[in-house]
Amino acid sequence: SSCATWMLAVILNSLCRLQRIQAHMSNQMSSQAEPDVLLEKVGCAGVITMNRPKVLNALNLNMIRLIYPQLKKWEDEEDTGLVLIKSVGGKAFCAGGDIRAVTEAGKVGDSLSEDFFREEYILNNAIGACKKPYIALIDGITMGGGVGLSVHGRFRVATERTLFAMPETAIGLFPDVGGGYFLPRLPGKLGLFLALTGFRLKGRDVQRAGVATHFVESKDIPGLEEELVGLKSPSAEDVSEVLRSYHNQCSLDSEKPFVLEKHLSDIDRLFSGSSVEAIVSSLKADGSSFATKQAETLSRMSPTSLKITFRQLQAGAALSLPEVLVMEFRLSQACLRGADFYEGVRAVLVDKDQSPRWSPPTLEEVSDQTLERCFSSLGHSKTLI
Numbered sequence: 001s002s003c004a005t006w007m008l009a010v011i012l013n014s015l016c017r018l019q020r021i022q023a024h025m026s027n028q029m030s031s032q033a034e035p036d037v038l039l040e041k042v043g044c045a046g047v048i049t050m051n052r053p054k055v056l057n058a059l060n061l062n063m064i065r066l067i068y069p070q071l072k073k074w075e076d077e078e079d080t081g082l083v084l085i086k087s088v089g090g091k092a093f094c095a096g097g098d099i100r101a102v103t104e105a106g107k108v109g110d111s112l113s114e115d116f117f118r119e120e121y122i123l124n125n126a127i128g129a130c131k132k133p134y135i136a137l138i139d140g141i142t143m144g145g146g147v148g149l150s151v152h153g154r155f156r157v158a159t160e161r162t163l164f165a166m167p168e169t170a171i172g173l174f175p176d177v178g179g180g181y182f183l184p185r186l187p188g189k190l191g192l193f194l195a196l197t198g199f200r201l202k203g204r205d206v207q208r209a210g211v212a213t214h215f216v217e218s219k220d221i222p223g224l225e226e227e228l229v230g231l232k233s234p235s236a237e238d239v240s241e242v243l244r245s246y247h248n249q250c251s252l253d254s255e256k257p258f259v260l261e262k263h264l265s266d267i268d269r270l271f272s273g274s275s276v277e278a279i280v281s282s283l284k285a286d287g288s289s290f291a292t293k294q295a296e297t298l299s300r301m302s303p304t305s306l307k308i309t310f311r312q313l314q315a316g317a318a319l320s321l322p323e324v325l326v327m328e329f330r331l332s333q334a335c336l337r338g339a340d341f342y343e344g345v346r347a348v349l350v351d352k353d354q355s356p357r358w359s360p361p362t363l364e365e366v367s368d369q370t371l372e373r374c375f376s377s378l379g380h381s382k383t384l385i
Contacts, residue, residue, distance in 0.1 A: 037063045039070045043229035044081035046074035046132075050149075053089025059145035060098040061116050067149075068123045075131050081234040083130060084225065085149060086137040090161070090218075093138040094146025099171070103345045106336040117176075117332040120148065121325040124178050128152035128321045133239040135228065138162050138206070139218050148177025151211060152321065154236060155243055158212035159221060160203040160252055167198035169301040171348050172340030172356070174309045174331055180316030181324040186210050188264065189271035195309050196276070197297045201259070208258045214247040263290050270294070276306045277363050302340040302356070303363045308374055315375075327375065334374035 038049040048067055050057040074080040087093045097120065105112035127134060127149065136150030139159045147166060150156050158164075166175035166183070175183060175195045183191030190209060193199060207215040216224055224246050231238055260267065270291055273279040276298075283295035298306065308331055316324045335341040339359045347356035360366055 035066070036060060037066050039066060041080070044079070044231050044234060045229040046070065046077075046080050046083045047229070048083065048085040050085075050087040050094055053087075053091065055098075056092035056095035056141055057087045057089065057146070058096055058098045059094055059120070059149065060101065061112060061119065064116075064119045064123050068119070068126060071123070071126055071130065080132060081231060082133040082135060082228065082239055083153075084135045084137065084228060085153070086225070087140065090140060092141035092146070093136070093162070094143075094149055095141045096144030096146060097177075099144075099173075099345055100349055102336075103342055107342065113336050114333065117329055120145065120177065121329055124148040124152055125322055125325050128178070130154075133234065133236045135239065135243075137221055137225070138164070138212060139221055142206075143167060145177060147179070147211075151182050152178055155214065155239060156212040157214045157216050157221075157224070157243065158203065158206040159216060159218040161218050162206045162212070163200060163202050164206045164209075164211050165198055165200040166195055167200075169196060169305040169309055170198055170344060172302040172305050172338070172342070172344030172358070173335055174305055174312055174328075176328045176332060178321055178324055178328070180312040180328055181319065181321045182211075184313045184317035188268040190260070190264070190267060192271050192310070192313050193267045193294075195313055196271075196279070196301070196306055197294055198301075199260075204253045204256070205259045209260075214243045215250055215252075216243075216246045217250050217252050220246060220250070266290060276303075276310045279310075280363065302344060302358050303360060304338065304340050304358070304366050304370070305335075305344075307363065307366045307371055308334075311371060311375065330376065330378055331374055333378060 034051060036050075036052050038051050040047050040049075048070070050059075050063065052058060071083060074083055097116065102113050102116050130153065133155065134153035135155040135157065136153050137157050138146070138150050140161050141163045142150060143165050144167075147164070166179055168175050179195060183195050185191065186194070186209060194201075201209055201211065204215045206212045224242070227242050228239065231242070266288070270282045270286060271279055273282055280295060280298055283291045283298070312327065312331065315327060319327065340356075343356050343358065347353055
C-alpha cells in the first residue's frame with residue numbers, strides 16, 4: 001500500500017512537472033508568435049500599439065508595413081475619429097529604428113537598407129499629413145525612429161518617463177525621420193543644439209522644448225486614453241480640450257525650471273555660427289563649463305555627420321515636410337555608401353567600445369564636394385514619394 005502511494009506520488013509529481021514544462025513552452029511559443037505591432041479599433045479610435053518591449057519597441061520594416069496601410073484605411077473611415085499610437089513595456093515608446101539590421105543589410109548590398117528608410121519616411125509623411133487627429137503617447141524612451149512616429153502628429157503627450165533625444169551624429173548618421181523639418185522650427189538655435197550634440201531631454205522638459213504638446217503623469221495615461229477613445233465623432237478641438245484638461249491638472253515637476261533655461265541665450269549665441277567649425281571655435285573660445293562640455297561632446301561625433309546635419313537643418317528650415325524627407329532619403333543613402341555609419345554602429349551598438357574611428361577624422365577634412373554628393377539627387381529610379 002505504501003509502495004503504491006509512493007508510486008502514485010512520483011507519477012503525479014512527474015505529471016505536474018510535465019504540465020509546467022508544457023505551459024512554459026506554450027508561453028514561449030505564444031510570446032514568439034505575438035505580432036510586432038498591434039492594430040485595433042477601440043471606440044472611436046484606431047489604436048497602434050508597438051509590441052517589442054524586449055528591444056525597447058525598436059521600429060523594423062515589418063512594423064512600418066503594418067502601420068502604414070492601416071493608418072491610411074483609418075484616415076478614410078467615417079467611424080474612426082482619431083488615431084492613437086502607444087507602446088507596451090513601460091520603458092520605451094520607441095527607442096529608434098532597427099539600425100543594426102539596416103547596417104548589416106547595407107554591408108552586403110541587401111535592398112532592406114534602402115527599403116527601410118524609404119518606407120519609414122513615407123510613413124512619417126503620412127503621419128504629418130493625417131487628416132484625423134493623431135495622438136502619440138510618448139511614455140518612455142523616444143529616439144530616432146520613435147521621434148518619426150510621434151513628432152509629426154498633431155498631438156504628442158510626454159510623461160515623467162519620457163526621454164527624448166536625436167543621438168544620430170554619434171553613430172555616423174544624422175537626425176532623420178523629418179528632423180530637418182521639426183528641429184529648425186524649435187525656438188532659437190535649440191533644434192540645432194539638440195541635433196548636433198544629441199542632448200537628452202527628460203519628462204516635462206520634452207514639452208517645454210516644444211517637442212511634446214502636452215505633459216501628463218504616466219499614472220493618468222490610462223484614464224486619458226479611455227476618455228479619448230470614448231469621444232463621439234471627435235474634432236481636433238475636442239481632442240485638444242481633453243488633453244489640455246489633463247495637462248493643466250498635472251503639477252508634477254512644474255516648479256522645476258527647464259533644464260536648459262539658463263543656457264538658452266548661450267545656445268542662441270554659440271550655435272549661430274555659419275559652419276560647424278565656427279560653432280566649435282565659439283564654444284572653445286567661450287571657456288564656460290557649459291560651452292566646454294558641448295565642445296567635448298562635438299569632438300566625439302562623426303565630423304561628416306555634423307556637417308551633414310548642419311546643412312540639413314539650414315535647408316530644412318525653408319522646406320515642407322515632404323521636401324525634407326526627400327532630402328533625408330538622399331542623405332540616408334549617402335551614409336550607407338560611406339564608412340562612418342557602419343563604424344558608429346560598431347562602436348556604439350555592437351562592440352560598445354565607444355571609440356569610433358571616423359573617416360575623415362576632422363571637420364576640416366570633410367570637403368564641400370563630399371557634402372554636395374550627399375545632398376545630390378539619386379535620380380528618378382530612386383525617388384521617395
